[in-house]
Each structure stands twice: as structure tokens, then as C-alpha cells.
Amino acid sequence: MGVMVSQGDPRLAVIGRRLARVARVVPVMSSKGGVGKTLLSCLLALALSERGARVGLLDLDVTNPTAHVVLGADLSKFPEEDRGVVPPLIGGVKFMSVAYYSGENPLPLRGWEIDNVVREVLAVTIWGDLDFLVIDTPPGIGDEVLDVLSYFPKHEPLVVATPSPLTVASVRRLLKLLTEAVKGELIRVVENMARDDSDIIADLAKKFHVGFLGKVRFDEGVDRAVGDIDALRRSRMYKDVSMIAEKLL
Amino acid sequence: MGAARVVHEWALAEAIADYVFKSAPSAKRVRVTVRLGELQAVDEGILKFALREIMKSEGIACEVVLKREDCVLKCRRCGHEWLLKEVEFGEEVREAIHFVPEVVHSYLKCPKCGSRDFEVIKGRGVWVEEVSWE
Ligand SMILES: Nc1ncnc2c1ncn2[C@@H]1O[C@H](COP(=O)(O)OP(=O)(O)OP(=O)(O)O)[C@@H](O)[C@H]1O
Ligand SMILES: [Mg+2]
Ligand SMILES: [Zn+2]
Numbered sequence: 001m002g003v004m005v006s007q008g009d010p011r012l013a014v015i016g017r018r019l020a021r022v023a024r025v026v027p028v029m030s031s032k033g034g035v036g037k038t039l040l041s042c043l044l045a046l047a048l049s050e051r052g053a054r055v056g057l058l059d060l061d062v063t064n065p066t067a068h069v070v071l072g073a074d075l076s077k078f079p080e081e082d083r084g085v086v087p088p089l090i091g092g093v094k095f096m097s098v099a100y101y102s103g104e105n106p107l108p109l110r111g112w113e114i115d116n117v118v119r120e121v122l123a124v125t126i127w128g129d130l131d132f133l134v135i136d137t138p139p140g141i142g143d144e145v146l147d148v149l150s151y152f153p154k155h156e157p158l159v160v161a162t163p164s165p166l167t168v169a170s171v172r173r174l175l176k177l178l179t180e181a182v183k184g185e186l187i188r189v190v191e192n193m194a195r196d197d198s199d200i201i202a203d204l205a206k207k208f209h210v211g212f213l214g215k216v217r218f219d220e221g222v223d224r225a226v227g228d229i230d231a232l233r234r235s236r237m238y239k240d241v242s243m244i245a246e247k248l249l
Numbered sequence: 250m251g252a253a254r255v256v257h258e259w260a261l262a263e264a265i266a267d268y269v270f271k272s273a274p275s276a277k278r279v280r281v282t283v284r285l286g287e288l289q290a291v292d293e294g295i296l297k298f299a300l301r302e303i304m305k306s307e308g309i310a311c312e313v314v315l316k317r318e319d320c321v322l323k324c325r326r327c328g329h330e331w332l333l334k335e336v337e338f339g340e341e342v343r344e345a346i347h348f349v350p351e352v353v354h355s356y357l358k359c360p361k362c363g364s365r366d367f368e369v370i371k372g373r374g375v376w377v378e379e380v381s382w383e
Contacts, residue, residue: 004382078348084259
């Protein structure tokens, strides 16, 4: 036999090993911006952890990370290391974000650079044993969202939608994309900022044969609780998200 | 600081090792050539040591060749090209870039026009240039 050669990106080869002991991956997505993905990801991670699950939270909104603001995470020092980066525990949740390295500086990136960041973070983060890895993603159907769908061997998308016609028009595209690749029973929709008893989002879920986990009501007090985990846990939004967590367990 | 860097190289060495195992699942003797971009500032000695240790524990004889690549930056707004060598960073910033090289955009601007919209056209990070086996 002659000599054989191969060349490529070593980071992609190790991602499977890094996620080997992560039981369930829940990317929180919405093609629509500002519908509450970040707040919901953080509260969901806290609620799952409060119920005894081992939970990780990954902020994959690479150019605009804000989950650390919700959790009040300390960015002043880098995460500890043990043959890789060990995400610090915040409110019982292992939390990883590019913000540990970029701070509050602007981080303008082109598409291939975002892909590079995602590969790097997935290749060096040591999650250990997790029951859930919750992932906050940016709006749209761009690099981070496509990377999640490609690099995570299994995932259960949680789609966030608000009861407005524009959100419905937008989220329909995402659901179309997701249902082409993921089994319907693994996709779930949550209605956020619900104000009345409209069925517009529940109907949307039904139309795509995906799960509907219920409504999270509009909570005018929640913004004041941002940055303070105890205050977040006392919010009405947290109560609603806890019901969603129960259904996911 | 020093201690932190040592262990990060292990994570990258594991990635290279997994790449080799996947490329050559039954090879007992391999040669791997790795390109190291200046931007990520990987410690060559530690990477080589870690990679050899991992390979040895799998019973594989591994020759490791490391190639340094200078980092070249190019502004997308004005076209100016410059070298990372011309830039001075503090220790904290170098450490941040070591973990996620793209955060260089948070700490550096084009020296000609001040734009952060530049490209790392060479010398970013770790790349397997060649694995060869028989
Ligand atoms: N249930 C709710 N009740 C009241 N306010 C809410 C609720 N959910 C989210 N918000 C508020 O809406 C705003 C946007 O929330 P958030 O940043 O979580 O959205 P997002 O979808 O992550 O946005 P982006 O698309 O920019 O990432 C925030 O001010 C947040 O506090
Ligand atoms: Mg967000
Ligand atoms: Zn310029």
C-alpha cells in the first residue's frame, strides 16, 4: 500500500468528543429578532437546573452576546482551564460565552469568521456530563444557526415566537427549514410575550406538526430583574418558563 | 497566565489527534504536519509534547512537524495590508486572542483608516496540512 494523505480542520474532528456526555441539546431559535430568545434561554437553563438537571448554557450570538448580562456574569477573568475551557458555574448553570474574551467591545465579524468562532468554542469547551445544553442563538437563519444544525449531531430546537403577524411570517420560514431536517416531535414552539388568548402561535405549530409548549406571558417587571438571578427567579416570566421546563424534562 | 496556556494546548492537541484517528483509523505509524498561525500563538513545545503523549497512549508512533505561519491582516475598507508583528498587545488581550483568535476584531483597527472590518488573510490558527500513513 502506498502513502495516503489527508488535510483539514482538526477542530471539527473533536466536537463529537466534547459533546459525547451531553444528553440533550436545545438550541433556542427564532428567525425574528427581539422575541425573547436570550431571556428565555437563560431562564430555561435556570429552571431546568433548579429541577435537578445538569445544565449548560452556551451564548452563540457571537457578534452580539447578551446572555451574560441577563445572568450578571463576571467577565473580568477568563474561565478556568483543564485541558480545555471549563465554563464557570452561574446560578448552577455552566455558562460559556465569547464575551469572556471580547468583553463589551464591538466584535464585527464576517460569516466565515463566525463559523471559525463556533468551531473554536465547540472544540475547546469541556462541558462534562450534562442533561441539557441550552444554546442562545442570534435572530435570522445565518451562520450560527446553520452551524448549530450542522455541528450538533442531535438537537431539539425550541422556536420562540410572539403573537404578531410579522413574527408568524418570519417563523414560518424557520419552521419550514427545520422540519425538512429534524423530526417534528423534536421541534417545539413557545409563544413569548403573550398578552391575550390568541391561538395564532399554537395554530402555527399545529400546521407544521411540531410541539407547542405553551405561552410565556408578557411580564413588565422582568427587565428590572435582569442581571440578578434571585430577582429573575422571583419574576412572573420565570414561573411561566418553569412550566415549559417541566414539559421538556 | 502561564499555567492557563499549558492546558489549552492539550485541547488543541486532542483535536489534532482525533483528526488523525479519523483519517487513518488503523495506522500504527503516522506523520502529521500542522500549520500554526501566529495569531493564536500556540506554544509549539507543549503542543508537540501533548500530541506525542496522546498518540503514544493509543500505541501509535507519530512524527510531528510544526510549521509557523506569519499573520497577515488586510483591511476590507481601504485595502491596507499589515503584519501582526507590527502590532503591540497587552498580555490580557493576547490571552483572549489565544482562545478565540477572531476577538482580534475587538482589540485592533486598521492602522490606515481605523476600520475593524479587516480580514486575517494568513496565520490564524491550527490547521492540519497533512497526515500521511502507510
Ligand atoms: N415575557 C416577556 N415579558 C416582558 N418582556 C420580555 C419578555 N420576553 C422578553 N422580553 C423583553 O424583550 C426584550 C428582548 O428580549 P431578548 O433580548 O431576550 O430577545 P432576543 O430574541 O434574544 O433578541 P435578539 O434577536 O436581539 O437576540 C428585552 O428587553 C426583554 O427583557
Ligand atoms: Mg438575543
Ligand atoms: Zn483600512
